[in-house]
Amino acid sequence: MQTEPKVRGQASRDAGPGPGSGGSGGAADGAADGLLLSLKRAAAALRDAGIGYALAGGFAAYARGAAVSTHDVDFVVRERDVQAALDALAAAGMTHLESPENWLEKACDGEHLVDLIHTPSGRPVDGNLLGRAETMSVGAVRMPVLPATDLVVMRLLAFTETACDFSGFLHVSRALREQVDWPQVAAETADSPYAYAFLTLLARLGVIGEDVL
Structure with a gap:
């Protein structure tokens, strides 16, 4: 470690x-x-x-x-x-x-x-x-x-149709954004539409760059 x-x-x-x-x-x-x-x-x-x-x-x-x-x-x-x-x-x-x-x-x-x-x-x-x-x-x-990247990947993959409240994780994403490899997050969660929606929200809020999507 x-x-x-x-x-x-x-x-x-x-x-x-x-x-x-x-x-x-x-x-x-x-x-x-x-x-x-x-x-x-x-x-x-x-x-x-x-x-x-x-x-x-x-x-x-x-x-x-x-x-x-x-x-x-x-x-x-x-x-x-x-x-x-x-x-x-x-x-x-x-x-x-x-x-x-x-x-x-x-x-x-x-x-x-x-x-x-x-x-x-x-x-x-x-x-x-x-x-x-x-x-x-x-x-x-x-x-x-x-690591922050693994924390974000795990949380985004946990979003589902019946568990999709983004509000609680927005402040976490803001706090950790400089520690996260966002392109890696996008790649590892690419199959999840809920993760994509969350990343799109972060991009629209200016937390991450549009190029991550």
Whole structure:
């Protein structure tokens, strides 16, 4: 794994969410703080068990400069390592939750959810993806974090006819745009009309160049 220089806003990521970081203060800040604690506990459990993993989802975007996540904690792991990862989280006091989806497993740390994603959008997590992860500081704990390009590809491929709300990911795309290889994103998501629509919106908003499309 590579070590990346600090991205914009990294100092605040080292310290954790600050006042107002959740967008509305109060309860949002508390939720973010609690999730960050669960994130660090889960990352330590996976690391100590020798399981290959990387931080993904909203907290990976947060580590790279986006607003803090108040939803859940996402890690990517190989499918073959899922049971060992669940065992490691259980040893840390977390509870396995049955999931109807066949592309991830869930654990619960109190009221906070930790997702172990092994096949995002039908693309199995492999050594190449984990090998691209970069060691970064998240809440003063160093851990592997997926590159911005992979985060965007994964999110765009998750858009479907029944899950196509672009609003939540617009601010993430703006925050990460200088770290993303947009032509690569366009190439890897070329078969998705929803991804194309999102990229078209970004181009019309001036977030990316028209030549990306």
